[in-house]
Protein backbone atom coordinates (compact mmCIF):
# COMPACT_ATOMS: atom_id res chain seq x y z
CA UNK A 1 0.00 0.00 0.00
CA UNK A 2 1.23 3.46 -0.86
CA UNK A 3 -0.28 6.69 0.46
CA UNK A 4 0.58 10.12 -0.81
CA UNK A 5 -1.06 13.11 0.90
CA UNK A 6 -1.63 15.68 -1.82
CA UNK A 7 -3.59 18.32 0.05
CA UNK A 8 -4.19 18.73 3.75
CA UNK A 9 -5.74 21.82 5.31
CA UNK A 10 -8.47 22.68 7.80
CA UNK A 11 -11.03 22.31 5.03
CA UNK A 12 -9.88 19.46 2.84
CA UNK A 13 -7.80 16.31 2.74
CA UNK A 14 -6.82 14.70 -0.55
CA UNK A 15 -4.82 11.50 -0.64
CA UNK A 16 -3.62 9.30 -3.48
CA UNK A 17 -3.70 5.65 -2.49
CA UNK A 18 -2.47 2.58 -4.31
CA UNK A 19 -2.88 -1.02 -3.24
CA UNK A 20 -6.30 -0.52 -1.63
CA UNK A 21 -9.45 -1.87 -3.31
CA UNK A 22 -11.83 0.80 -4.57
CA UNK A 23 -14.87 -0.64 -2.68
CA UNK A 24 -13.00 -0.11 0.59
CA UNK A 25 -12.29 3.53 -0.25
CA UNK A 26 -15.90 3.94 -1.31
CA UNK A 27 -17.03 2.54 2.03
CA UNK A 28 -14.86 5.10 3.86
CA UNK A 29 -16.26 7.86 1.68
CA UNK A 30 -19.83 6.84 2.45
CA UNK A 31 -19.10 6.51 6.17
CA UNK A 32 -17.62 10.01 6.13
CA UNK A 33 -20.91 11.35 4.78
CA UNK A 34 -23.34 9.19 6.70
CA UNK A 35 -21.91 7.72 9.89
CA UNK A 36 -19.55 10.12 11.62
CA UNK A 37 -21.52 11.96 14.33
CA UNK A 38 -21.65 15.73 14.81
CA UNK A 39 -23.95 18.27 16.44
CA UNK A 40 -26.73 20.11 14.60
CA UNK A 41 -29.74 22.12 15.74
CA UNK A 42 -32.69 19.75 15.88
CA UNK A 43 -35.38 21.66 17.77
CA UNK A 44 -36.30 25.32 17.58
CA UNK A 45 -38.72 26.87 20.04
CA UNK A 46 -40.03 30.10 18.57
CA UNK A 47 -40.75 32.58 21.36
CA UNK A 48 -41.08 35.61 19.08
CA UNK A 49 -40.86 35.82 15.31
CA UNK A 50 -42.17 39.01 13.74
CA UNK A 51 -39.82 38.68 10.74
CA UNK A 52 -41.17 38.08 7.24
CA UNK A 53 -39.86 34.50 7.36
CA UNK A 54 -42.03 31.53 8.36
CA UNK A 55 -41.01 29.73 11.56
CA UNK A 56 -40.32 26.51 9.65
CA UNK A 57 -38.02 28.20 7.16
CA UNK A 58 -36.14 29.95 9.92
CA UNK A 59 -35.73 26.63 11.76
CA UNK A 60 -34.51 24.91 8.60
CA UNK A 61 -31.91 27.58 7.91
CA UNK A 62 -30.60 27.42 11.46
CA UNK A 63 -30.48 23.60 11.39
CA UNK A 64 -28.24 23.67 8.31
CA UNK A 65 -25.60 25.85 10.00
CA UNK A 66 -22.57 23.61 10.73
CA UNK A 67 -21.72 23.43 14.42
CA UNK A 68 -18.17 22.90 15.59
CA UNK A 69 -18.05 19.39 17.08
CA UNK A 70 -14.33 18.55 17.04
CA UNK A 71 -13.64 19.49 20.66
CA UNK A 72 -16.82 17.75 21.89
CA UNK A 73 -16.16 14.57 19.92
CA UNK A 74 -14.50 12.72 22.80
CA UNK A 75 -17.51 13.04 25.06
CA UNK A 76 -19.96 11.80 22.44
CA UNK A 77 -17.85 8.76 21.58
CA UNK A 78 -19.61 5.64 22.73
CA UNK A 79 -23.02 7.35 22.83
CA UNK A 80 -25.76 5.19 21.45
CA UNK A 81 -26.85 7.60 18.74
CA UNK A 82 -29.84 5.42 17.94
CA UNK A 83 -31.14 6.45 21.38
CA UNK A 84 -30.49 10.12 20.64
CA UNK A 85 -32.28 9.66 17.34
CA UNK A 86 -35.50 8.70 19.10
CA UNK A 87 -35.20 11.39 21.74
CA UNK A 88 -36.94 14.76 21.47
CA UNK A 89 -38.30 17.25 23.96
CA UNK A 90 -41.77 15.75 23.41
CA UNK A 91 -40.51 12.15 23.47
CA UNK A 92 -42.04 9.88 26.12
CA UNK A 93 -39.21 7.38 25.95
CA UNK A 94 -36.34 9.58 27.10
CA UNK A 95 -32.85 8.18 27.64
CA UNK A 96 -31.16 8.69 31.05
CA UNK A 97 -30.29 12.30 31.81
CA UNK A 98 -26.51 11.64 31.76
CA UNK A 99 -26.90 10.64 28.10
CA UNK A 100 -28.89 13.80 27.37
CA UNK A 101 -26.28 15.95 29.07
CA UNK A 102 -23.66 14.74 26.61
CA UNK A 103 -25.96 14.85 23.65
CA UNK A 104 -27.97 18.07 23.92
CA UNK A 105 -26.66 21.61 23.79
CA UNK A 106 -28.85 24.64 24.40
CA UNK A 107 -28.50 27.75 22.31
CA UNK A 108 -30.33 31.04 21.96
CA UNK A 109 -30.90 33.45 19.14
CA UNK A 110 -32.17 36.93 19.97
CA UNK A 111 -32.10 39.77 17.49
CA UNK A 112 -34.01 42.99 16.94
CA UNK A 113 -33.94 45.65 14.25
CA UNK A 114 -34.45 49.01 15.93
CA UNK A 115 -34.45 51.92 13.49
CA UNK A 116 -32.70 50.28 10.54
CA UNK A 117 -32.54 46.93 8.77
CA UNK A 118 -30.59 44.24 10.62
CA UNK A 119 -29.12 41.08 9.13
CA UNK A 120 -29.11 38.19 11.57
CA UNK A 121 -25.94 36.09 11.20
CA UNK A 122 -24.89 32.77 12.66
CA UNK A 123 -22.63 34.73 15.03
CA UNK A 124 -25.83 35.94 16.77
CA UNK A 125 -26.43 32.35 17.99
CA UNK A 126 -25.25 32.08 21.59
CA UNK A 127 -24.38 28.61 22.85
CA UNK A 128 -24.30 27.39 26.44
CA UNK A 129 -21.49 25.04 25.48
CA UNK A 130 -18.16 26.71 24.79
CA UNK A 131 -17.14 23.85 22.48
CA UNK A 132 -20.29 23.54 20.38
CA UNK A 133 -21.11 26.65 18.37
CA UNK A 134 -21.46 27.74 14.73
CA UNK A 135 -18.28 27.09 12.76
CA UNK A 136 -18.65 30.30 10.78
CA UNK A 137 -20.12 33.51 12.12
CA UNK A 138 -20.88 35.05 8.73
CA UNK A 139 -23.78 32.85 7.57
CA UNK A 140 -26.84 35.08 7.02
CA UNK A 141 -30.08 33.74 8.50
CA UNK A 142 -32.69 36.46 7.99
CA UNK A 143 -32.92 40.22 7.35
CA UNK A 144 -35.10 42.03 9.87
CA UNK A 145 -36.89 45.21 8.89
CA UNK A 146 -37.10 48.07 11.43
CA UNK A 147 -39.29 47.01 14.35
CA UNK A 148 -39.02 43.25 13.66
CA UNK A 149 -37.51 40.83 16.15
CA UNK A 150 -36.83 37.17 16.71
CA UNK A 151 -36.31 35.28 19.93
CA UNK A 152 -35.59 31.56 19.62
CA UNK A 153 -34.45 28.76 21.87
CA UNK A 154 -32.46 26.09 20.08
CA UNK A 155 -31.55 22.53 20.99
CA UNK A 156 -28.65 20.97 19.17
CA UNK A 157 -28.14 17.24 19.42
CA UNK A 158 -25.80 14.57 18.20
CA UNK A 159 -26.77 12.80 15.00
CA UNK A 160 -25.42 11.34 11.78
CA UNK A 161 -25.74 12.17 8.11
CA UNK A 162 -27.68 8.96 7.54
CA UNK A 163 -30.54 10.59 9.48
CA UNK A 164 -30.29 14.05 7.90
CA UNK A 165 -27.56 15.75 5.87
CA UNK A 166 -27.33 18.56 8.45
CA UNK A 167 -25.32 16.17 10.66
CA UNK A 168 -22.89 15.18 7.93
CA UNK A 169 -19.40 16.53 8.71
CA UNK A 170 -18.36 16.21 5.06
CA UNK A 171 -19.62 18.47 2.29
CA UNK A 172 -17.70 16.45 -0.30
CA UNK A 173 -16.45 12.86 -0.05
CA UNK A 174 -15.39 11.40 -3.38
CA UNK A 175 -13.07 8.83 -4.88
CA UNK A 176 -11.46 9.43 -8.26
CA UNK A 177 -9.48 7.34 -10.69
CA UNK A 178 -5.87 8.25 -11.43
CA UNK A 179 -5.03 8.82 -15.10
CA UNK A 180 -2.68 6.71 -17.10
CA UNK A 181 -1.54 9.03 -19.92
CA UNK A 182 0.59 7.57 -22.69
CA UNK A 183 2.13 9.65 -25.48
CA UNK A 184 3.67 8.07 -28.56
CA UNK A 185 6.80 9.97 -29.52
CA UNK A 186 6.70 8.38 -32.97
CA UNK A 187 3.24 9.79 -33.72
CA UNK A 188 3.49 13.15 -31.94
CA UNK A 189 4.30 16.14 -34.16
CA UNK A 190 4.38 18.63 -31.24
CA UNK A 191 1.42 20.61 -32.54
CA UNK A 192 0.48 21.32 -28.87
CA UNK A 193 -3.26 21.03 -29.49
CA UNK A 194 -3.53 18.68 -26.50
CA UNK A 195 -1.98 21.35 -24.25
CA UNK A 196 -4.38 24.02 -25.52
CA UNK A 197 -7.53 22.01 -24.80
CA UNK A 198 -6.55 20.50 -21.44
CA UNK A 199 -8.76 22.17 -18.80
CA UNK A 200 -6.45 21.19 -15.93
CA UNK A 201 -3.12 22.20 -17.46
CA UNK A 202 -1.77 18.68 -17.06
CA UNK A 203 0.48 18.63 -20.12
CA UNK A 204 3.56 20.59 -21.08
CA UNK A 205 6.45 20.53 -23.53
CA UNK A 206 9.75 19.58 -21.98
CA UNK A 207 12.92 18.69 -23.89
CA UNK A 208 10.99 18.65 -27.15
CA UNK A 209 8.48 16.11 -25.87
CA UNK A 210 4.95 16.27 -24.49
CA UNK A 211 5.22 15.49 -20.79
CA UNK A 212 2.69 14.95 -18.01
CA UNK A 213 3.16 17.54 -15.24
CA UNK A 214 0.85 15.96 -12.67
CA UNK A 215 -1.17 12.83 -13.43
CA UNK A 216 -3.29 13.37 -10.30
CA UNK A 217 -4.68 16.61 -11.74
CA UNK A 218 -6.09 14.86 -14.81
CA UNK A 219 -9.87 14.51 -14.73
CA UNK A 220 -9.93 11.92 -17.56
CA UNK A 221 -12.02 14.18 -19.79
CA UNK A 222 -10.08 12.88 -22.86
CA UNK A 223 -10.23 16.27 -24.60
CA UNK A 224 -6.52 15.88 -25.43
CA UNK A 225 -7.24 12.57 -27.18
CA UNK A 226 -10.08 14.06 -29.24
CA UNK A 227 -7.95 17.10 -30.21
CA UNK A 228 -4.86 15.14 -31.21
CA UNK A 229 -4.69 14.94 -35.04
CA UNK A 230 -2.30 11.97 -35.05
CA UNK A 231 -3.81 9.85 -32.25
CA UNK A 232 -0.49 10.11 -30.41
CA UNK A 233 -2.01 10.47 -26.96
CA UNK A 234 -4.05 7.93 -25.07
CA UNK A 235 -5.72 8.41 -21.69
CA UNK A 236 -7.08 5.60 -19.53
CA UNK A 237 -7.20 4.98 -15.77
CA UNK A 238 -4.88 3.04 -13.52
CA UNK A 239 -6.25 -0.16 -12.06
CA UNK A 240 -4.82 0.03 -8.60
CA UNK A 241 -4.50 3.70 -7.75
CA UNK A 242 -7.20 6.11 -6.58
CA UNK A 243 -7.68 9.53 -5.05
CA UNK A 244 -9.85 10.07 -1.98
CA UNK A 245 -11.05 13.63 -1.29
CA UNK A 246 -12.89 14.68 1.85
CA UNK A 247 -13.98 18.28 2.31
CA UNK A 248 -15.21 19.26 5.75
CA UNK A 249 -18.16 21.47 6.65
CA UNK A 250 -15.93 22.73 9.47
CA UNK A 251 -17.71 20.67 12.13
CA UNK A 252 -14.73 18.29 12.29
CA UNK A 253 -11.21 18.42 10.92
CA UNK A 254 -10.94 16.50 7.62
CA UNK A 255 -8.45 14.02 9.08
CA UNK A 256 -10.80 13.45 12.03
CA UNK A 257 -13.61 12.60 9.61
CA UNK A 258 -11.36 10.09 7.87
CA UNK A 259 -10.07 8.59 11.13
CA UNK A 260 -13.57 8.30 12.58
CA UNK A 261 -14.88 6.70 9.36
CA UNK A 262 -12.15 4.06 9.58
CA UNK A 263 -12.88 3.50 13.29
CA UNK A 264 -16.63 3.09 12.77
CA UNK A 265 -16.12 0.73 9.83
CA UNK A 266 -13.64 -1.38 11.80
CA UNK A 267 -16.03 -1.48 14.74
CA UNK A 268 -18.88 -2.70 12.56
CA UNK A 269 -16.65 -5.33 10.97
CA UNK A 270 -15.64 -6.46 14.46
CA UNK A 271 -19.32 -6.88 15.36
CA UNK A 272 -19.87 -9.00 12.25
CA UNK A 273 -16.78 -11.04 13.06
CA UNK A 274 -17.98 -11.70 16.63
CA UNK A 275 -21.41 -12.69 15.34
CA UNK A 276 -19.82 -15.21 13.02
CA UNK A 277 -17.82 -16.62 15.95
CA UNK A 278 -21.03 -17.00 17.97
CA UNK A 279 -22.69 -18.96 15.16
CA UNK A 280 -20.04 -21.64 15.47
CA UNK A 281 -20.81 -22.29 19.14
Ligand code: SF4
Nearest residue numbers: 198218219221222224
Ligand atom coordinates in the same frame (compact mmCIF):
# COMPACT_ATOMS: atom_id res chain seq x y z
S1 SF4 B 1 -7.80 13.79 -20.15
FE1 SF4 B 1 -8.48 15.93 -19.93
S2 SF4 B 1 -7.51 16.61 -18.02
FE2 SF4 B 1 -6.45 14.73 -18.64
S3 SF4 B 1 -4.70 15.40 -19.79
FE3 SF4 B 1 -6.32 15.03 -21.28
S4 SF4 B 1 -7.34 17.00 -21.53
FE4 SF4 B 1 -6.09 17.14 -19.68
Ligand code: SF4
Nearest residue numbers: 188189191192194228
Ligand atom coordinates in the same frame (compact mmCIF):
# COMPACT_ATOMS: atom_id res chain seq x y z
S1 SF4 C 1 -2.05 16.97 -29.94
FE1 SF4 C 1 -1.11 14.98 -30.37
S2 SF4 C 1 0.40 15.41 -31.94
FE2 SF4 C 1 -0.16 17.39 -31.06
S3 SF4 C 1 1.37 17.68 -29.45
FE3 SF4 C 1 -0.37 16.68 -28.47
S4 SF4 C 1 0.12 14.50 -28.58
FE4 SF4 C 1 1.47 15.53 -30.00
